[in-house]
Amino acid sequence: MTRGGRALEVAVRHPRLKADRRKLAAAIGVLDQNAGKFLGGCPEGELSVAFLSDRALAALHGDFLEDPTQTDVITFSGDAAHGLAGEICVSVDAAVRQVGPSGPRFSAEVMLYVVHGWLHLAGYDDLSPAKKRVMRRAEKRALALLAQSGSMPRFKLA
Numbered sequence: 001m002t003r004g005g006r007a008l009e010v011a012v013r014h015p016r017l018k019a020d021r022r023k024l025a026a027a028i029g030v031l032d033q034n035a036g037k038f039l040g041g042c043p044e045g046e047l048s049v050a051f052l053s054d055r056a057l058a059a060l061h062g063d064f065l066e067d068p069t070q071t072d073v074i075t076f077s078g079d080a081a082h083g084l085a086g087e088i089c090v091s092v093d094a095a096v097r098q099v100g101p102s103g104p105r106f107s108a109e110v111m112l113y114v115v116h117g118w119l120h121l122a123g124y125d126d127l128s129p130a131k132k133r134v135m136r137r138a139e140k141r142a143l144a145l146l147a148q149s150g151s152m153p154r155f156k157l158a
Helices: 021-033 054-065 092-099 103-122 129-149
Strands: 006-012 017-019 046-052 073-077 084-091 155-157
Touching: 006 017, 006 021, 021 046, 021 103, 021 129, 046 054, 046 103, 054 073, 054 084, 054 092, 073 103, 084 092, 084 103, 092 103, 092 155, 103 129, 103 155
Parallel strands: 006 046, 046 084
Antiparallel strands: 017 155, 073 084
């Protein structure tokens, strides 16, 4: 899927998730169009977004970060020389635990995780309290942009 020049690969690997891929591409496009407001934005190149179960994301967490605990999102930087911006891996189950399994709050929580990953690729981190505050402000700005543009995707569990 391509939006505004960026190739977007979406992998829905959670067995019950239904995702509006077209709206997700539009949302990524809005973020990319506003990259200047976010440290220059996610690098150019193909972006991959994977929606996973807790178990699958915890396995990645253990394999690549040597921490097999559950988490809500993991971001892997890409390889600009090969046209890859990076990959954002989202735990759908974490969103369910946070806000419940349906409705606008569920969609917003899943999209928060996507935005969080996009911001990591843009250069934000949240490893210190001060940097975490900066990340949270950027998340709020990004989600507000998506809401204002009507590009907030819908996610639901079947």
